[in-house]
Amino acid sequence: MRVHFISIGGAVMHNLAIALSNKGYQVTGSDDEIYDPSKSRLEAKGLLPESWGWFPEKITADLDAVIVGMHARIDNPEIAKAKELNIPIYSFPEYVYEQSKDKKRVVVGGSHGKTTTTSMIMHVLKEQGVNFDYLVGAQLEGFDLMVRLSDAAEIIVIEGDEYPSSPLDRRPKFHWYHPDIAIITGIAWDHINVFPTLDMYEELFADFIKMIKPGGKLFYCSEDSVLKEMAEKATHIDVKAYEAHPNKVTPEDTRLLHDDKETPLKVFGTHNMQNIQVAYYVCKELGISDNDFYKSMESFGGASKRLQLLEKNNKVTVFQDFAHSPSKLKATTSAVKEQYNDKHLVACMELHTFSSLSAKFLSHYKDTMEKADTAIVYFNPHTIEHKRLEPISIEQVKESFGREDLLVYNDSQELQSLLKGMSWDNKVLLLMSSGNFDGISLKEFAKEIRELTE
Known part of the structure; x- marks a missing residue:
């Protein structure tokens, strides 16, 4: 070929x-x-x-x-x-479907948690020696590529992106895959340059449900009322709701509770507990035993840039996360505070996407950083110009987030100086962005923060 x-x-x-x-x-x-x-x-x-x-x-x-x-x-x-x-001209999702149409297709969709949930399923299958193909949106530990396509594998696990397939094909990518087993983690409107209205965005998921193969299965997050209504209308498939896996938070870690046992994890937060629960259901569908699932999850270290631990010592811990939309920002900040409730949380996020930098969308960020002890927001006016958006001000950002003590910066050097000038004893720094705060190497910066305490 x-x-x-x-x-x-x-x-x-x-x-x-x-x-x-x-x-x-x-x-x-x-x-x-x-x-x-x-x-x-x-x-x-x-x-x-x-x-x-x-x-x-x-x-x-x-x-x-x-x-x-x-x-x-x-x-x-x-x-x-x-x-x-x-x-023949293909978009990449169309071509992936062509390569996998005779396989059992597991497709993970939703506004948040797609990459993490996909990577959890992949991790378990790999740990248990299952031969499978995959498509995932991040580089994962233990996998050389983000894509694998083979002739021998009978299963493919796909992260189902809802954004357009190609310049020639504006259909959502996940509409190509026609899953046997589907997951929808939740629906939270974002990327208003692509999806101008909430109704338009929600309709993508309603259509996705219709495209699940007859007799297939859909797992959906029970907390999403809109999604629940969509799922319950589906008559051609089996539908099952899921919630957070039973767990307990200890000073050292979060642990899964099952069969009078506890499984210690390397990940934490309510969304991750939800992701684990649905990964459990899917792996069970694929023939993985309970014992093998929990044994595998104990070694799962997370996906790249998803609550990724950058640096840690006995005084400070630094995480990086891809969070940028309101729902992700709130969930990530809450997750870190829940796990480190005895430490001072400094949450710093960058407004970087088209939606987040749009004046009319800013109000969606209200109360999203309320769990942070110190909350900081950064944006670059040049990025706004480049995206051809109307200017926003520091005052607008502060008002939109609904927090009087919010610190807002539009100069990367000033932001770095602020963070380096802080005392970091008994603190957690959470850096959240789909960018890099204008050229900062977050790994190197995290190392500098750690060194300030030594």
Whole structure:
């Protein structure tokens, strides 16, 4: 098979390219810019394009498929050439479906917790020696790639993204997968540049439920009333609600309670307990015993940038999290405070996405950081200009979060100086962003904070 990637440097695209190369396919690709880690990984596999840009001459009649990433524009000259030659053009979710349509498909959807829940299921299956394929939205410990596609595996676990499939196909990615087993973790409106109204966003999930294979299963979070109403309308599938797995928080860790036993965990927080419960249900469907599930979960360390421990000593602990939407911000801040209730929590988040920097969306952040002892919000006015949004002020942000003592910064150096000038004895620092606070290496910064206490 010969496959060409348009926008081969994307996070999932380059992983898919490497996965197909590992499968024995002949893979080529193009992109107008590729950065690390994609660049180094493609180069190591001999898949890095020789030159940046788009080259219609790469599109030849002997190609079996062209896969288009979201970074490509609809008028891309390579797309035009593929259309001219009648070569099949796929988005990556469409191609993943083509590769997995004869497998049992487990699809994890929802506004939050997709990556973590997917990675929990993957971790258990790997620990128990199950041969399976997968697609996940982050690099996970113990897995070389974010994508695996094989001929032998009878199961595939997929993180189901609700955002558009490609410039040519605006359907949500997870509408392609037609799961045998589906999870929806919850629905919380975000990314208003893609989904202008809440009704539009919710409809994506209602349609996803309709696309579950007849006789399939849906697990949904019982706390979401809108989702509950959607799920209970489904008549073609089996539906089961889930809530947080029974647990107890100790000064050292959080422990799962089951069969008069306790399983200590490396993760914590209510959302993670919900994720574990639904991962348990799905793994049971896939033939994993209770004993094997709990044994495997004991070693689960979490997904990258999802409550990821950066540094720790006997005085300070530093976490990084991807939280940026209101629901994620509130859940993550609450989870850390619950686990470290005897410590002073400094929660620092960056407004970085289109929605979070939109003046009309800011009000959704009200009371999302109420569990933090010290709450800090950062935004960069240049990012707002780049996204062509109307300016927002420090006063607007403070009012929107509904917290008089909220600290708001729009200069990264000033923010760093503030944090480095604090006393960090008996404190936890939680850094939350889908970006990096304008070029800060969060790992290095966390190391500096730890060193301040030594």
